[in-house]
Amino acid sequence: MEYVFNKAISQMLPSKTVDLMNKGMEMRAKGIDVVSLSVGEPDFNTPMAASYAGITAICNNKTHYTESRGILPLRRRLAKKLKEDNGIDCNEMNILVTPSAKFALYIAIRTMVNPGDEVMLLDPSWVSYAQMVVAAAAVPVSVPLSFENNYTITREALESVVSEKSRLLILCTPNNPTGKMLTMEEAKILADFANEHNIMIISDEIYEKLVYDGNRHLSIASLPEVADRVITINGFSKCAAMTGWRIGYLVANEVVLKQIYMFYNHTMTCIPAFSQEAALAVLDCEKELQIMRDSFCARRNYLVNELRKLPGVTCHMPQGTFYCWVKMERNNMNSDQLADYLLEKAKVICVPGTAFGAGSEKCLRMSYAVPQAHLEEAIARFKKVL
Ligand SMILES: Cc1ncc(COP(=O)(O)O)c(C=O)c1O
Known part of the structure; x- marks a missing residue:
């Protein structure tokens, strides 16, 4: 059967970030030890007062x-x-x-x-x-x-x-x-x-x-x-x-x-x-949120300082979010090739810059919304392969 789809929807492209998340999960399921720096969510729990308010609402038949x-x-x-x-x-x-x-x-x-x-x-x-x-x-x-x-x-x-x-x-x-x-x-x-x-x-x-x-x-x-x-x-x-x-x-x-x-x-x-x-x-819940922020800030400082020591890597200090935006010069590779190289050789997942627009051929996005130990492992692996 030949389906007729909406023309505009048919022109949409899949999300590279979701693809990478799935790729990381598949590799882990196969027993491969990957470090994913592609995550776009905090590795913290929802503040307890908020969870409690949600549970209470359900129990009160809301x-x-x-x-x-x-x-x-x-x-x-x-x-x-x-x-x-x-x-x-x-x-x-x-x-x-x-x-x-x-x-x-x-x-x-x-x-x-x-x-x-x-x-x-x-x-x-x-x-x-x-x-x-x-x-x-x-x-x-x-x-x-x-x-x-x-x-x-x-x-x-x-x-x-x-x-x-x-x-x-x-x-x-x-x-x-x-x-x-x-x-x-x-x-x-x-x-x-x-x-x-x-x-x-x-x-x-x-x-x-x-x-x-x-x-x-x-x-x-x-x-x-x-x-x-x-x-x-x-x-x-x-x-x-x-x-x-x-x-x-x-x-x-x-x-x-x-x-x-x-x-x-x-x-x-x-x-x-x-x-x-x-x-x-x-x-x-400002107090809990401040703890989370302080942790992100410390991880950001670690990641940026370590990345800047790697050959061919330039990185502005991010003022906010939990992402580092990294420019990497290596054998004239473009961002997709760089992401593939790091995945293959270092088993680290980074998002290629071109996922965010055509002008970022040499860039990669790395998330620091991951435990400090993962950042340290990623840096150790980068040092070996770069
Ligand atoms: C810039 C930006 N806007 C919106 C969203 C979506 O957030 P939500 O979880 O509320 O859909 C994201 C999530 O990655 C994001 O990075």
Whole structure:
């Protein structure tokens, strides 16, 4: 039988990060001792108070549909957090609680673009943005940024690819994969650019609490001149070790939110009450989250310092996230060849840079959301094969 599939969905490419995760699991199942630096989730447990709130919700029969936008106490608490931590002027009607940040991104993109529209992605950027754009029958367009310049966003880079069809720009800060954080100067450049070209901005801030060295996270929606153009996406997976609870949220002005909500309403209805209660509780677990951050910071320092000692390796100090973005010069290999070489010779899994955009031919992403012993083992193996 010949199936007829949706054309846009047929053009999507598989995720290299998921492929690598599966490859690592297969190798382990065969008894091969692999070290995986491809993981995108904290190796910490969800704070106990959050788990307890989730269990209590189930025991109290909070096992039915909830308010579709998300339970009111959670949306009110998030509005408070967004005002205090992010400087975003909002209330509970500007917030939609979603089953993960990923789904929030998907519905935001689907709501904002039409087939053939162009969506600007800062290169390199997280693997799923481009594919979600493709699924919406829109066209991902890379904004070329450079490793040498530590991926600083410039007006020239933005102007070099903008066109009449540009509708949306997706920003991620702190950035996966580079670990770079948005500066005020860059935010102003983006704001002026978006206003002049009538472009909406999706700002993915899922790593906002994983920042080090006293760096302060900046939400572009806190700039009043551009606030109405920004859809802020966030979630609990990375900063609160809650990947399995599948909960995120989206913030936008009421007109934009109403439209996204309509789509959401027909595709999801709501998310489980226990995940929402757990998320509400974790917003007051700052002490546990600080312990996790301190550990990531120590591992980051170790990994970067050791990587910098290896031949042909250059690496900026990541300001946030739990990833190191590494440039490796070795026999003119490209990033796929480098990742294959390290897997074959050292049995270490790294994500090739080209998974995040065409401009990262010599780069690899390495996660430090793994135990210190794994990092030490990976470094020892790199020393042998490089
Ligand atoms: C930049 C970025 N945004 C969104 C997500 C998805 O997060 P969630 O677990 O909430 O779907 C990820 C996960 O890898 C990510 O790295």
